[in-house]
Amino acid sequence: MKAEIIAVGTELLLGHTINTDAAHVARALSALGVDLHHACVVGDNAARLEACLRAALQRSDLVITTGGLGPTGDDLTKETVARVLGLPLEEHADSLRRLREYFGDRPVGENQYKQAWLPRGSHAFANSVGTAPGCAVPAEGHKLVILLPGPPSELLPMLHDGVVPWLARKTGACIQSSMVRTFALGEGDAELRLRDLTGGANPTVATYATDGEMFVRITAKAATAGEAAALVAPVREDVCRRLGDHVYGVDVENLESVVVPLLLQRGETLTTAESCTGGLLAKRITDVAGASSVFHQGLVTYANEAKTRLLGVPEELLARVGAVSPEVARCMAQQACARYGSTWGVGISGIAGPGGATATKPVGLVYIALSDGGRTWLRVMRPHGRYMGRAWTRQRAASHALDMLRRAMLGLPVEMEA
Amino acid sequence: MKAEIIAVGTELLLGHTINTDAAHVARALSALGVDLHHACVVGDNAARLEACLRAALQRSDLVITTGGLGPTGDDLTKETVARVLGLPLEEHADSLRRLREYFGDRPVGENQYKQAWLPRGSHAFANSVGTAPGCAVPAEGHKLVILLPGPPSELLPMLHDGVVPWLARKTGACIQSSMVRTFALGEGDAELRLRDLTGGANPTVATYATDGEMFVRITAKAATAGEAAALVAPVREDVCRRLGDHVYGVDVENLESVVVPLLLQRGETLTTAESCTGGLLAKRITDVAGASSVFHQGLVTYANEAKTRLLGVPEELLARVGAVSPEVARCMAQQACARYGSTWGVGISGIAGPGGATATKPVGLVYIALSDGGRTWLRVMRPHGRYMGRAWTRQRAASHALDMLRRAMLGLPVEMEA
Secondary structure (H helix, E strand, O other): OEEEEEEEOHHHHOOOOOEHHHHHHHHHHHHOOOEEEEEEEEOOOHHHHHHHHHHHHHHOOEEEEEOOOOOOOOOOHHHHHHHHHOOOEEEOHHHHHHHHHHHOOOOOOHHHHHHHEEEOOOEEEOOOOOOOOEEEEEEOOOEEEEEEOOOHHHHHHHHHHHHHHHHHOOOOOEEEEEEEEEEOOOHHHHHHHHHHHOOOOOOEEEEEEEOOEEEEEEEEEEOOHHHHHHHHHHHHHHHHHHHHHHEEEEOOOOOHHHHHHHHHHHOOOEEEEEOOOOOHHHHHHHOOOOHHHOEEEEEEEOOHHHHHHHHOOOHHHHHHHOOOOHHHHHHHHHHHHHHOOOOEEEEEEEOOOOOOOOOOOOOOOEEEEEEOOOOEEEEEEOOOOOOOOHHHHHHHHHHHHHHHHHHHHOOOOOOEEO | OEEEEEEEOHHHHOOOOOEHHHHHHHHHHHHOOOEEEEEEEEOOOHHHHHHHHHHHHHHOOEEEEEOOOOOOOOOOHHHHHHHHHOOOEEEOHHHHHHHHHHHOOOOOOHHHHHHHEEEOOOEEEOOOOOOOOEEEEEEOOOEEEEEEOOOHHHHHHHHHHHHHHHHHOOOOOEEEEEEEEEEOOOHHHHHHHHHHHOOOOOOEEEEEEEOOEEEEEEEEEEOOHHHHHHHHHHHHHHHHHHHHHHEEEEOOOOOHHHHHHHHHHHOOOEEEEEOOOOOHHHHHHHHOOOHHHOEEEEEEEOOHHHHHHHHOOOHHHHHHHOOOOHHHHHHHHHHHHHHOOOOEEEEEEEOOOOOOOOOOOOOOOEEEEEEOOOOEEEEEEOOOOOOOOHHHHHHHHHHHHHHHHHHHHOOOOOOEEO
């Protein structure tokens, strides 16, 4: 089955909205073994949408549109699809009932009702979050057009609870893939280590880098999920062996989703003491559901007085070496650990920028310390002449803290110059 | 000038990477008054990329590709563009020099060198962050193909520092747009208030919703930036008047980028006391450069003991009403304010989920309190039967806290049931 995605929305062509929907749909199609060869974006313009739809229906068996199903005047997708397929719109009783339920005792705006009209012969997908249902519309030659709402909060549950199970019954071949995630390894370095693997056709091995992390995706296609998985497994093991302890996880979401379960397994706790990351590390740890067992408190000690008051960092030390120093980061980590009775303490102090540099301390310089009450480890992030911005610096510093904790728990070397 | 974007990368079609590049490029083109009618995605496949390029060059004057410029074997964009345009690749001295500088005293991997080869006649755009330069390649009929690297950290500075100024000299018409941002206003409600404005052609008025916020974009096109701005201004004022104090800012990034400058102006400070948001509010505040003047510390009091120790929330109160209660949220806000000597204190306590619900407290229930030392205000987020997930609940709760603070500073009503 060949598929393509048409994302509808002028806000996408103006760059006001990032097209996350296409990525969600693409991932779901890939897991179903549906080949996606085209994806495009078109504005809220009936004529151009019609041209895209007609071209797509010639090339592909399945066309998935995202966006343009809402109550407003520039929501045109359903009307345009119905016209291209020559189908009338009809009131859909179940969608009307859900729309009324959604509004409860609030009045239903008159512009809302058009959302309960669907092209004749459609299979409806209920919207568990918003008002506009999705639908699968039959087209000539056993082709299909599936219409999904634009807001990701509505599209995602509909895709996973409605569309994927429904499509799974229509498809045969299966794709399985695995993602090997590493920290502190360059893409070029990884490519050299994996060079003879990246030319393969089934499974394919691809490296890519995001936010300073490097990932390797191994993807295989076969008649069944089991056969595809059997093709992936040995290559995944080979990749992991070649990349060594840079690998922090396979098919995991991120560092925090590895570190929190590790702490849980060991029955250990962590207290964070953050200056330049300003709560980002605590936020990432508590992104993981169930973090409350291992994370009881975090201190955002942004000002020097807060470092002294909440962590007991000596005023004299702050005056002598400055807040952005190995000594203060170490002291923050040690005190986070000792004062708050945690197994582990992290201290982060640096200059996230864009302001705040001094003659000896450039923007982008961050010290990250980890303490277990006895030992204290330190990493230094130096900008190496290329300041990557405030958000990048903060995200990277929090990642280093998580990687240090991971490596310390596993007995691996922790310190490095980054 | 008509433009289109071709994003190159199998990871985009598999949904492993979200196509943020296209949004960045689209926004830049829009600001230059370049019409973007098409955007598409193609995998790392020379034949399909070639087909896309040939079609794009027929329809458009300017084709911008993103991705496929790196050192690895599946980076094919430059080679494919050169072949389609019939141009040889030539070593580019300045790019070679920069590549050598980038590696410094580290050895340059042999696979790196191809990045310093460009199609004959290209204008190079230096890569300030990575190794692959971009370039503008002349095509027949005064058309242009611009090649940009895929990683957003490389694409963004090249786009803004290199491509935009270079293209600005080639374009005439200008687009100006304004974004009115609101909080706690539904998209349907906004559309009814703005109905007679959304049909306009120049300026256009479009509403859209993301992450529970509702935005209105007003966009005008004219021969000069000044004329376009003059078309936008009166409509923007009309939109703001109709949406009233739901509007938290115009052409601002988010709530925190409004709240931090307001605090700065007033010479006031804030201390945060977070339970279920786990540092997210502190993180959002410290996302804003310069927050250190108004934000000295934040407490992430995830466990009950931490609420007692760091904020003095009475154990008796926690035992009697539970951590997720109006009383505890109020106490957290009051203590954050009083104990830490801040003008304002925020307390957030709730059940972000997916676990943690009780018979009387559903997942998604969050209490958000704000105190100025004298008065204390409270908001309640109730899931209304539809739990929107952990990330949404946390993000929304932090946004409510920021909106409460904004409204309190401006003397507007603060409390609501959300």
